[in-house]
Amino acid sequence: MMLRDRLNVVPPLVGAGCADELANAGKTLFGTQSPLNDSIAVAVTSIRSPQSVRRAGSTDADDQPVYFASADMVPSSERRLFISDTSIIYAAFQNLTETASAKGPEWLQSEEGSRMVRKLAMDYVNFTKECWIHASQSSDPSEEELQFSGDHYRCLYTCFSLFTVLYVPEYGFEDAPVGDELMEWLNVHFIEPSTEEGDHLSGLEHPWQDENFWPYLIRVTLRGLSKAATFFFGVLLQHPCDDLQRLSQEIIPLLNSQPRLQDFSAERDFSYASRRWKDKVKTLRIELDRVPEVDRNDGFDNWWDRFSDIVSILEGRGPVVQKICEDLGADWKEVSAAWGVFTDARLRRQDLPDVVAQVLEDMPPDPTNLEDMIYAALFSGDPSKALLHAAQLDPWLAAHLADIMEALSLIERDVNEDSGLTIREYYVLSYAQYLHSDPALWRLTVAYMCSSGRIGLHSADEILIRVPLRLQDKHRIGERDKSVESARTRGLSALLKDVNETCFEYRREDVRRVVCRMAAQTFVQEQEYGLALSYCSSAEDWAGLGRVVDRVLEEYIANGPEQFTRYVADIAPSLQSYRTQPGAHGIFIYRLMFAVRYAEFHQRMLNQEYQDAARDLITMFKEEIVPKSWWGVLLSDSIELLRYSTALLFSHSGAYILLQKLEEVFMRAAQGSGEDYLCMLMRKSNASREKEALDRLKLTRLTLAKYFARCTVIGTGGRPIADQNSSATF
Template sequence: MASDRIHLTPPIIDKNGVTKWRERNRTVNCTFSPRANSLAVYQSANILPQPIGTPASGKQETKIYFAQWDAVPSTRRKFITDTSIVYDALRRGLNLLRAKDARPVDPQFLMQTHFESCKLYLDIIRKTLKTYDARLEKRPEDEELLHDKDLLEVMYSCMSLLQVIFLPFHGFLAAVVGRELMHWLNENYVTPTGEDGMGLLELEEPWLHPTFWNFIKTCTIRLIFRPVTHFLKRMASAHTNPATREMADLIVTTLDQMPSSEDYEQESDYFDSLRAWKTGHHRLTRARERHAKSLYEGKAEMEDITNLITGKTGTLVRMCTECGMSWREAICVFGIWVHPRMTRHDLPSIASEVIEEMPVDPTDPEELLQAALFQKDIVKAASHANDVDIWLVAHMMDILESLSLPEASVVSRLQKYYIITYAEQLMSDPSMWRIAIAYLSYCGIRGMGVANELLLRLPFRIANIDLPANHKYPDSLTVFVGKQTLPMAELDDILETCRRHGLKQAEETIVRVVAQKLSALRLYGKAIEYLARTLDVRALMKVLQLLSNEYLVHGAHDFVLLVDQIPSRYLYPSGQESPDFLRFTDHLHFVITYAEYHHDLSRGIRSPSLATSLALLLDPSRVDAPKEWWGLLLVDIGDLLVDDTLMSVPADDMNIILARLEEVYTKSRLGGGGEYLGALMKRYEMKSVTEALQRLESVRFILVHSAARSMLSEVGGKGRLWGGNQTPDAD
């Protein structure tokens, strides 16, 4: 029962410590878990300002109380998993069928499909109950198991009743339903027991036992004819009263000849046999009238059985009451004794008539739910099923939602509401997140929204990750990678679930968060791999910016190692990418080319091709390098060409380099230094644009010198421009 009080054990405050506790400006606070239906209650400082002179409480130990609501019973995990597979298969199949054909799905096919699904649910409940029985043999005092077993038995009886009323195995709602209801009744509510009959068998004259006639009437009402005919045959042959013998013999003959609808392929044949059987009732009624004034053994009871056979409604209700039966039994046998032609369409009116005579127990959710099902009141049935168990109402409404019911629009809303509620309850067990998402993904826009929210709150870890060595990372980051013992979901499992159920928004957000964490761990290659799945160009460009910044902060060695983690496949577009993604590949080409340049330098390779590779990054026809890097690239080219023993750079490449130098220098002097010189100033820790421009002046001189050497080389000149005694050869 819900309560507005929480009782903490042991108490958070001592019995006599309330005043002192208030003087210290303490209060009780609580924090809700973002990942499960739980909260933590603890004491903390009051949010109100503390009075002047109040000593600071400082660090101190405090009790933390944990509580959980809507907890999933640990005993039911396998049951939940097994039934979720049935639900997912049913919904996936229906969605595929509707997507394939725009026409409405055949109602008969829908009924058969849902009958099979309901049958699977019932099979799973039966198997679970058998498992519970085996466990209870070893742990008979397990209260949680006993309680859940009782719930499952109620769920089985109610789900099987829904199957009988709304999902006939033969697919015909207009067929007679009496025998099917009797099978349901005898399967779920066994009475009388075998022990009752065995006790009477041992008696020489069982009809003298006080429970005999109650046993006979109960078995007759519930069509358990074998013990009835056995005892009445003994009575007909051994009793001393001729009236008793005649009545018993006629009842046995009549019951033996009673036709069953299950023995006929055509209902018309059954109705013909039923009419023929009823014509034989006159022998029984005449015998009753003939002995009406006589006193004989079992007179009142056999007259009741005669009235029952002839279909007297009042007798049926009275006999059910006298035999300790409820309205439930009366409705089921109504279609046998009073109205043999009763169909499912007749059930609501007949159920209302019986319930008026035999009221339902208003304190029993099982009875209330079954009464609503008999009356086909879907809204009431949903409310009472929710009182029994959230699993029951969710799956009942899911089955009814696809059927052609008059309340289809209402049932559809109820189905989505209860499925979402059930999925949210599953999240009280973090290991059930996949199942919860599967349920939510079939609940339209609202369900998808809730699924996105649940996935975003789900803690995860990234498997198969090796952190870069010689670098200290905070625990708040390292907890997300490697093999952890914490109860976290695997990232790849989460992303696969997103793709499976079309949760694109959650996938993009999760990948973006993952990329931020991986980037903070300097795992840029992995970050790019995950972001490429969702083609999040903005986040990809951010990762490349952080990766480029590694060179500016930590130098070429770390930069080269980090770039080497990036899979090369992203350099080669397939031709189906968007223009935005191609912008990313261009930027990636710059990063990799620049890393290769520094890798070659570290190996002592210095050639004009290195300058050419940097020049191509500045080529106006492609411009892979960001503008803020142009100044740094020009300085790198200058540092490379300062070695006058290096062969000359081709004229076309030199023209590109000089053009970029003039652009950078001119625009930086006019106030655009931040746009062109950012990387240069950060890499060399320059404090002003003037300092950067002075560095570019030296680069200009080196480039002019290199260009001059190139021109001399092209006209056949030899020697050096300065620093030597050689002069160019004369023509």
């Protein structure tokens, strides 16, 4: 996309012409692209194992450095502000094109559509103008150095302004003469002659004696600057030559009365006035030709030749105008604009390319000046070529021009068979790739990609998936600062919220679920299990939810009941919503239910609420929410309650349930399935073999036997064995 043909690293990894020496030494260049942005890591490595640079801690024998290069410079704060502000206009234009799609392609040619397109195009023009002014005035040494100069933003402003003049006219003026608008554009963006020059001449008592007087007067006439021209022709009324005084007196009303299209309500009236005005110019020519040869020089210059050049401009003599421009150091743009003002006052936009082609044959644009090449392409009616040069000047310019050009059918909408992209999509994605150099601009990168067809959507998916990855870079050395951890978690949650909203906005549901699954993994690492469960639920990743619960249960094995109950407190509030959520897989919800109930059991044990703890233990087994791998742990937990001396905490039926589960564990172990029932108990008791875990359960069996004996003794007294809801009275 935006990758240049060559990236230079300093100092060079391999000298010019030394590639063979590198190969003979068994070395090669290895590069890999960052998943975060468009940067590339480059290093010299062995031909036999180019993957070695990927392995952490691995080094070549020569300990070669790794270079990090990028095809694009990361936008500075000033450039980032320009990018983000203009993206608002871009988003508005996308909404406009969506509206046009709903109302039909011809809607953009309607008065309402045309006015809205022009309004947004002018927004680009006005904003680039503001950026140019700001960049030009930024001279505070304490401020950050501008990444792009004021002149660069001037180029963007001037190019976009010319584009609107030629291709986005006001509604109803599409077929109107364009000469006056072109001259106005030229005068606004390429000021000639300078104001300082005019001030200097106006301060002289006899300005016609200055060598720059006539070139200045010719230039202001050529540019249609009638006020400046009439002022200096008024000065010539003091000239000692009577003929020049008389002719100056006659030309002043001609300059002031030259017809302008905006002064007429109908083009027919403008054309008629232009012809009448040209007749008056012809009369002036006749009078000029009558001046005797001997009176045509005032001792300082041949005023007649100079005056004749001015009359030739007013007459619209194309070849003479072109020669005058060459003599003044003007270029093809000035000739083309003057052509539309003086040579052919009815010159239309669709006819301009023919005129420009004729001018460019003798006055070609500067091929080393991208700005001039863009102007030439726009004047010549070749938008595609203009985009080609604009992309070299600034990818921003090419992308936003192409966006409007496609809407106005100025460029083809067909997909290129090789790239799979339209012209617009190519330039917009190129700009998005430039934005990708700055990870902080991921939202805008995605916005531009999602507006660029199927390939753009897939590219945006890759960006969205990789946004959270950079947040997993966490230092775990030393004591953890809880305030920093909390702030980081909040920041991560806010970012993931933005990613989710972006996925919803562009209907990237599959990507959103992938991101939620990745977020859940990140929060598990952060031990933020409540958030992890939330993102698993959002992704409808029920297997992932089960894995999160397993991690919470692991906290009990690793850190004991106190830490375990604190972590479960974060996930317990969500249990009810998960149980009623459509599509939730029961097996994983039961696992969550077990974790919550088991944490409640241990909380009661910690609070010495032994009767309720015993009831919880039996209820978990009766409701069959205890995973088989945890049977051994819960049976081992029952020992303390069975040994409780003050009262019998289990009913006879409750104790019998414990016995049933215990015997099933022993039976399954004898059949070779002990791992399914004893794995968690082995880990909790640090047992290396099943036999050690079974020995632990033998203690449970013995304790149960004693418990039944106590029940029997109490039962001998004539009182029946109470239900488990009783306080163990038999």
